[in-house]
Amino acid sequence: MNIYLKLIWAYLKIGIFGFGGGYAMLSLVEHSVVDPGWITETMFTDIVAISQMTPGPIGINSATYIGYVAPGEYNAALATPLWGILGSILATLAVVLPSFFLVIYSSHFIRRHQESGAIKAVFSGLRPVVVGLIASAAIMLMNWPNFSPDHSTPQLIYSIIICVVSFCLVYFKLPWRGNRVSLHPILVICMAGLAGYLLYGI
Amino acid sequence: MFIMKEYWQLFASFFKIGAFTFGGGWAMISIIEREIVDKFHWIERDDFLDLLAVAQSLPGILAVNIATAVGDKLHGMKGSALATLGCILPSFLIILLIAIFLTPDMIKNNVVISSIFMGIRPCVVALIVAPVITSAKAAKIGMKTFWIPLIVALMISSDQLFGIQLGFGSNPILFIILGAIGGWGFWKYSVRNLNKRKNLSDK
Numbered sequence: 001m002n003i004y005l006k007l008i009w010a011y012l013k014i015g016i017f018g019f020g021g022g023y024a025m026l027s028l029v030e031h032s033v034v035d036p037g038w039i040t041e042t043m044f045t046d047i048v049a050i051s052q053m054t055p056g057p058i059g060i061n062s063a064t065y066i067g068y069v070a071p072g073e074y075n076a077a078l079a080t081p082l083w084g085i086l087g088s089i090l091a092t093l094a095v096v097l098p099s100f101f102l103v104i105y106s107s108h109f110i111r112r113h114q115e116s117g118a119i120k121a122v123f124s125g126l127r128p129v130v131v132g133l134i135a136s137a138a139i140m141l142m143n144w145p146n147f148s149p150d151h152s153t154p155q156l157i158y159s160i161i162i163c164v165v166s167f168c169l170v171y172f173k174l175p176w177r178g179n180r181v182s183l184h185p186i187l188v189i190c191m192a193g194l195a196g197y198l199l200y201g202i
Numbered sequence: 203m204f205i206m207k208e209y210w211q212l213f214a215s216f217f218k219i220g221a222f223t224f225g226g227g228w229a230m231i232s233i234i235e236r237e238i239v240d241k242f243h244w245i246e247r248d249d250f251l252d253l254l255a256v257a258q259s260l261p262g263i264l265a266v267n268i269a270t271a272v273g274d275k276l277h278g279m280k281g282s283a284l285a286t287l288g289c290i291l292p293s294f295l296i297i298l299l300i301a302i303f304l305t306p307d308m309i310k311n312n313v314v315i316s317s318i319f320m321g322i323r324p325c326v327v328a329l330i331v332a333p334v335i336t337s338a339k340a341a342k343i344g345m346k347t348f349w350i351p352l353i354v355a356l357m358i359s360s361d362q363l364f365g366i367q368l369g370f371g372s373n374p375i376l377f378i379i380l381g382a383i384g385g386w387g388f389w390k391y392s393v394r395n396l397n398k399r400k401n402l403s404d405k
Contacts, residue, residue: 016261049309053316055293059262068301098261106256110252122386129255130254130337135334135354136354136355138334162328170232171335199320
């Protein structure tokens with residue numbers, strides 16, 4: 001079968017069976033692209049590392065990258081940017097499409113029954129759970145690799161300061177030229193990146 | 203014309219969100235809240251929580267599911283296509299540029315990039331803590347209900363943090379199902395009680 005059809009098929013499956021977001025999907029991705037020998041284990045590890053180091057959802061990043069690399073690894077004649085770009089477009093679309101239609105279909109179903117007491121009741125039960133899910137995501141990211149990869153105390157202290165200051169800037173409304181404003185999260189991310197560069201990059 | 207402008211704003215918002223999502227779908231919640239809820243007032247905060255529940259319960263990439271759900275809520279099929287495209291386009295373009303022009307080692311061993319990320323990672327944690335508080339307010343979490351998010355958060359994170367393999371305890375979907383059943387059951391129960399009281403007062 002054509003490598004592009006295989007790519008589409010593999011990523012449709014990943015899109016359908018990948019529950020629990022990008023990280024949980026990675027083992028599924030590994031299984032479907034490393035095992036058939038499209039890319040090597042080292043290449044896969046590299047791609048995951050880069051997907052984590054670049055902005056954007058990790059699932060999309062890795063799909064784009066693997067889609068670009070796989071055709072060339074499969075058949076040396078396809079190792080040109082153009083064939084690679086075709087592969088990355090197909091893999092990215094294939095991983096997105098299943099959930100795209102599932103989300104739209106479920107949203108329409110819910111909207112049709114919006115006024116029913118049962119649906120309202122279900123969502124009133126879901127809201128506290130979602131708050132818990134967000135909290136668990138925050139707790140799980142409070143770990144050594146995120147705060148101090150070298151396990152050093154100064155690094156940990158810097159990271160805690162960055163975390164606390166970022167929180168205050170985003171959450172609290174601070175006085176600024178007579179108004180009270182809280183900073184845009186994107187601005188705070190940029191400031192934290194700059195702080196990282198000044199602390200560790202120079 | 204007005205609707206064209208809103209389409210463009212939706213696409214641009216999710217393009218920004220996609221470009222600044224570091225560390226998974228939950229990290230984008232602060233940015234979405236700021237753009238969609240605070241800036242444009244397109245969605246109420248409690249409705250946003252409902253969308254998050256839907257996005258998390260379905261398979262696929264959480265960030266993309268959130269984009270699809272928000273876009274659909276605002277402008278139906280067209281809106282969801284625009285939001286989804288906006289959300290995936292930045293990563294698509296950045297990765298393509300890297301794949302075409304650079305080698306993996308140039309990124310992995312780059313001191314500047316890794317130092318920038320050492321600053322961003324703790325910031326992302328803060329960006330997830332902030333929506334815990336705002337969403338708790340939107341969900342009207344009070345003395346009677348604060349135990350629900352507490353248990354959910356502890357069960358899921360303890361399973362992942364200390365490697366205690368409770369098996370069932372770490373799956374977010376389990377808690378979504380429990381929450382749905384709980385909400386429905388409580389509603390049935392209160393409806394029945396209400397009817398009972400009504401019957402008594404009728405007599």
